[in-house]
Amino acid sequence: MSAPDPYERLRADAEAGSVDEVIVAVPDLQGRLQGSRLSVPYFLEEAARQGFGACVYLLASDVEMGTGPGYAIDAWNAGFGDFVLRPDPATLRALPWDEGTVLVLADATWPGGEPVEVAPRQVLRTQLDRLAERGLTAFAGTELEFLVFLDSYRQAWERRYAGLATATSYNVDYALQGLSEIEPVVRRIRREMVRAGLAMETARGECHAGQYEIVFRYDEAMTTCDNHVFFKNGAKQIAAQEGVALTFMPKFDEGEGNSCHIHLSLRAADGTPVLADAAAGDGMSDLMRHFVAGQLACLPDFALLMAPNVNSYKRLQPGAFAPTGITWGRDNRTCPIRVVGSGSSLRIEHRVPGGDANPYTAVAAAVAAGLYGIEHQLELPAPHTANALADPSVPRLPATLTEALHRWESSEIAAKVFGGPVVGHYAQAARTELAAFETAVTDWERLRGFERL
Template identity: 35%
Template sequence: MNQQEILSFIEQNDIKKIKYAFADIDGILRGKIIGRQKFIDGLSDSYGFCDVVWGWDSSDMPYDNGRTTGWHSGYPDAPVRLDLATFRQIPWEENIPFFLADFSQPEGNDLAACPRSLLKRIAAQCQSMGFHAEYAQEFEWFNFRETPQSLQEKDFRNLEPLTPGMFGYSILRPSLESAFYHDLFDLLSEFDIPLEGLHTETGPGVYEAAITHDDVVRAADKAILFKTAVREIAYRHGVVATFMAKWNAHLPGCSGHIHQSLWNQDKTNNLFYATDQPDRMSELMKQFIAGQLHCLPHITPMFAPTINSYKRLVEGAWAPTTVTWSVDNRTTALRVLNRNENYTRVEHRVSGSDSNPYLAIAAALASGLYGIRHQLTLDIPASVGNGYVDKQHGVLPANLHEATKAMANSPIATELFGSEFVDHFTRTRDWEWRQYVSQVSDWELKRYFEII
């Protein structure tokens, strides 16, 4: 609906409150409920929102190294604008109207820290090159029969999974929680996040969902909303969902794979597919893959943004560790799927479920476009067999500190995203690393307390 249709809808249905949210640098939705008149007044200009949301971490702790905002600036308001094209109603909250927002500005002076604004800028570059980017993200996550209060009381130990044991692709296990399982599928669809599939993965209480593909910005919108929507639907069933990349050292991690393809502008021709080429891979697809592989070591924090991300990126854990690609091989960083034109795509397997969809998808698209702009040659051969041992073309950073340092010093990252964004983002990741290394872990206590 356009603006006038939305205003008419709100008046005709006597709607008195509207909810909106935007994604911060960690991919956490921050937002408000506002009254009808406030909503109407802000449409012509913007809404003031305290810019502390760009100056603190996921636990609301202010950064000590920030430049975007901080005590030095007094944390003023920044103008946030609703994207009316994202209008939907929340079916589990009495169909309250909902909008996504960002800090893009009409004059083009976007807030560099805003992830959605960054993706919109990359998407515009893609369109200017003559391409339509079609994307989708899929997620794995664990479910527990807990509450936020019980998590705190248990100190996050001895948690009760929704179902026991390892049972991937089970038809039996979901029947134990059929109301929750079907609510996920049905309510997400009503919330304009239709799923291609939903099933159990291997691990106690773990599900995987594939979101239906869409235009790149709408795909990221759906992905960011998916993670919060799943948590909210889970709450209604006495369940807590976690999208940590690796919540337990003895269980598989949780991926956030990104599926990506480029089409012509009218979406009639998949530009990655070529019947007359080896493996049906077009020259454009090869350049796209070459760009992603070339840029990957420079921008890894965009796909793996937390300390925990790197606990998933280990050998033999269904997540990549090497700069590799292949045709239908789940041990490499990039996996080509191209049995027919409609579904030909490149699956980026580095991203975890803890990723910020806007940043992960922006990184994937920008690095692929980099390969096309620079006409890179795909000189890395396809991996055959075990991609974990195929290390001659590079390995992924081992931890967030190593990855952040590489990105902060990378001219490639600056070319892709601009110096302001790279400076802000890497400062936040440096902060995250310093919070981690200052802590004393249970492992250290058990290992050293008595005998060292």
């Protein structure tokens, strides 16, 4: 029996008066959703069939929506023309916090129908297609942490994000008390995400005051990334409606940062898990050993896709309980690659990405790295059993965005597996971020130098 057509269900809901608008959105380079609201009749009669035009600069801009030369998409020379957003009906879902509205994610294509290869969804699809050629499918889960503040977004902006009140007063990691001020908003986020179709697994307070984590069920990699951007967008909207603010930025202050640990496993075409081998002494198949070895080999070159901003590297520093070296371990949270689970649940946990990571490019990087290890039959070194954060013998991850950019641009592996346009496009995004940071005067500089220098 075939699944019901989501567009027919949408038509029925519109006729019943429960839906009157459709948001068509594309994930941008930062993993944010950009798009437009369409009436249901216009969507069904036009956009669902022919696509919907949107300006090409949406996939060639920084966090401030600034664009310029250097990207693979040159919006200025293209006259700020349009590409076509083609809705993916599998992503259509209602927004419980926005009555009468549904959202559908779209793929960016050129007018002739060719995919925009630098679009985050397409970057991931390319790597998943490479996996499929080997008869493999990737399953992923993302664990997002965020900080909740009792101030509204407007109040936080007017205060330039200084002196904000966290929604818990102290470390509430696994705590069942001290959550009275944070629970109203996170309870609403949990419940409305479930109403929207996400399958929640766990939720708990975290280490930083005001920090919380909600974990949703793993799924096929593209679906997980779609759920990830849907969740981030919706959580912020719900927080705004509740008069509070939340942030996913990797490092808000000197306290614990916000991570986005990515769990990743592989299955054969028939759904059989392929990473485990009960006959092996460590329970890992040869394919998994190559897959993990590929993560280690590519981590320095692919770090930019997992840590794309200046602030990303404030989290990846010694003493921050985030990975700083290149190694792996069994159930060792001090390693960037943690092998966890057993049997059919055996998987890697990639601990480098922070809350700012674009899930599509981060998962694409992990898949591409694993494929590199498989294709080259890389040997896996012994697991790290001690504290990798305190071991000076462990090779280091890039410590700054500048270093990550250099590794990415000069990487022969990246050029081969992602292609020159993708490498150049995301390099330009990093250069734009660095240029903005290097010309900014920070509060730290004023405090340090206003009077005393």
